[in-house]
Amino acid sequence: MSSQVRTERGSQNMVDTSDAALAASLSGDFRNGYGEVNGTRIHYVEGGKGTPVLLLPGWPQTWWQFHKIMPELAKRHRVIAVDLRGMGGSAKPALGYDKKNMAKDIHELTQALGYKQVNIAGHDIGAMVAYSFAANYPDATVKICLIDVAHPEESLYTMSLLPPPGHAVRGTGESIHPVYLWWFAFNQLPDLPQQLLAGKFRLLIDWLFDSQLRNPAAISERDRAIYAAAYSQPDAIRAGNGWYQTFGQDIIDAKHYGQIATPVLALAGERNYPYLRELLPTQASDVRVAKVNSSSHYVPEDQPEAVVRELLGFFKS
Structure with a gap:
């Protein structure tokens, strides 16, 4: 399938929550578009003017998770918020959810859009794809921002799912005790998540x-x-399960990457800051890990002003 894109302007009169309507609801002349790349169909929303910044979301969200920060970024950058393979308005093929292949999706999309080099900010699964993009396409990468997540590595195999006495599985907004990521294991299961969660x-x-x-x-x-x-x-x-079921392959792929040279900014919520501060210098040679105070894992929603400030400073030409 060739790398092609088409763009459509969302009607300002739409009142539904389709991607076109959501795109049109944002200031910055955002448009809804699709790219036929790497054998699949990728949905994106773009707007603004300037150097390109791609925004890659995570589970269980879509490109919309960046809606609070997109208008401000668009004042200085061409902003492209992407639904990853399997997400939202993008196609949901049976295979291809390892982060190296998903990075190929994004690379072919940027080429189809006419960009030789891009900045990328990714959250959660999107951060994993952003790192893989930089590792596999260094000449196409200016800088990357990883929001609260790193690329899969072997410590995932040692994660505890059983909380010790005095620690609840359910977190609270006021607490920064460890989160027991039971959904990492749940999403590994074939078939059962669809049967339990459909509808x-x-x-x-x-x-x-x-x-x-x-x-x-x-x-x-x-x-x-x-x-x-x-x-x-x-x-x-x-499709969302597929992002988790490929972690084993992602860990194997990462062993071949070494330290990437691309400049990296990590924006960490309070829980993940210690982990990222220790890990990321082993994965990148030029990295700054910034703690975003009063923020959970969902940093762009909890503290959008801080995210905008950090991204504009980091991606400044």
Whole structure:
């Protein structure tokens, strides 16, 4: 399948929550588009003027997770927020969810859009793809920002899922004790997640956000409805599982990367800051890890002003 893109302007009169309507609701002349790249269809939203900045989201969200920061970034940059392979408006193929292949999706998309070099900021799964992009396409990468997550590495095999006495599995917005990432294991299962969650994904959405956000209202009722709709179909759940089921291959791939030379900024919530501060200097030779105070894992929603400030400073030409 050739690398082609097409763009459509969302109608300002739409009142639904389609991607075109959501794109049109943002200041900065954002448009909804699609790219046929690497054998699949990738959805993106772009707007603004200046040097390109790609925004790559994570589970269980879509490009919309960046809607609070996109208008400000678009005042200085061409902003392209992408639904990863399997996410939101993008296609949901059976295979290809290792981060190296997903980085190829993004590389071919940037080429199809006419960009030889790009800056990338990724959150969660998107951060893993951003790192893989820099490792595999260094000449196409200016700088990357990893938001609260690093590329999979072997310590994932030692993660504890059983909390010791006095530690609850359910976190709270006021606590920074460890989160027991049971969904890492749950998403490894074939078939069962679709059977349990199809049409009921909102239950998981609310649990994840309410148990981790410092301010649960930071991800609104409307936002949650958008994400729940994006993941409620069996194919969408299966595709999201694929990002986790390929962690083993991602860990193998990372052993060949060594330290990347691309400048890296990491924006860490309070829980993950110690982990990223220790790990990332082993993965990149030019790295700064910044702690975002009063932030959970969902940094762009908890502290959008801080994220905008950091990204504009980091990506400044």
